[in-house]
Amino acid sequence: MISVKNIYKDFGKLRVLDGVSCDIKDGERVVIIGPSGSGKSTMLRCMNLLEEPTYGEVWIENDLLTAPDPYLHFDVIRKSKTYSSLMKSAKAAAPGKSEEELDTEIIAKIKKEDLLKRFEGGEYSKALSEINKESRIDINLARRNMGMVFQHFNLFNNMTVLQNLTLAPLELKLKTKEEAEKTAMELLARIGLEDKANEYPSRLSGGQKQRVAIVRALAMNPKVMLFDEPTSALDPEMVGEVLELMKDLANEGMTMVVVTHEMGFAREVADRVIFMCEGKIAEEGTPDEIFSNPQNPRTKQFLDSIL
């Protein structure tokens, strides 16, 4: 479903993601945990490109969301001027070695030392734009299939609850007004808020806002839902209703990626738990493996501090 390939994210001089790769399978529920500042939210936001990775690629099925990263395509590296000049000098220096051996060495060296420059010749640019042409998808198109739920709900304050739900389907001409409103009312009925359809978000409680935000994403019929700390800004008594709705979604087989501090939810719902630390995936496994028998001392330390 989603493939994150070796992404790095720098904010100025600060490296927030330090080479993260992960695959989210169809129907899988993945929960990402970790201390604050570990890059878990950034990684989630990279998945729908709200944050653009500095290096690396993000794929949704067979569609490439980011610009192609030359370091991930060996055949592109081989077409660069840097590669050919390194190959030439390596051949002269060690005439005995086979071409394959040198190839592996040079590619490893280029990747490690970040040797590719902006202009690497026509062949190289052509190879990159070839990948672009073949796989790159318009980000706005890709985002239609990815629902996102934010920590601070981000309901549109200038619109009623119903308009919040129908805006995107109508603006993108995916539904007629009647269809969109019918779906929206069904979704609101599902969370028991039909009577709030014509209220403005400022009149809702935090828990209600977040549930509306979730069904707003569902109104687009997404294939995957991304949750960015959906309960962190809620009063404790409202956390339950939001988690309940998320569990329902999970039971329906929705593919979900959830960044959260709700360990109970992770244990109950997750197929896989990813522990992130200092911009890297420190450990991943089933909830049982992570919570009962963590291997990495950092995981252990983190779990001890919060449980």
Place this chain on the structure above:
Amino acid sequence: MDFLSKIIELFSTEKYMDSIWEGLKLTLTISILAALLGLVLGVIVALVGMAKDSWAMKLPKLLCKIYITIIRGTPMALQLFIMAYVIFAIRGFPLVITATIAFGVNSGAYVAENIRAGILSVDIGQTEAGRALGLTGATTMAKIVIPQAIKNVIPAIGNELIALIKETSIVSMIGMYDLTMAAKIIGSGNNMASYIVPMAVVALFYLAIVYLLTFGIKLIEKRLRAGDKR
């Protein structure tokens, strides 16, 4: 009693009243036209200034920056002189247009900054939520951000309009006959030979205009804010 009789004299003398009407007409003409020009310019400059950095936008963005810096960094009177005696120093070129352009261009820089501040005051989360649903940047701006920004911008734009109306009084410096100039002429030795009365009357005219404008802005603000509590 002398003061009262002078007031009666002013209001009952036809040529004095004609002067005031003439001046009022010019002040209002320049204010309204300049405000419109300023708003249009301000919106364009604000949007260009806030556009994403890209190769094609580099030059327009730089020009907008220079424009705002120069306009806000130099006195209005000097800008008016430059318009009148340098840029439009053409015999027979209507001074009203010169003044309108001078004030409109000046106002535009301030309006642009107000609009920019208004757009920035809308939580970035609103934009992110729009984009995450697959809406384009332009749609998100038009349907979500700008409607919310307007509420925050109206008071600041109102201030700018008020400042603009009062600032038009300096057109007398390039020899135009506005409300302030009318007061000065009526008060001069050839006419009433007293400044206090015409000045006070004209001050009341300015006050009335500004008061009406303030009232209108409050009304608009109230209607926009009604949505918040519905």
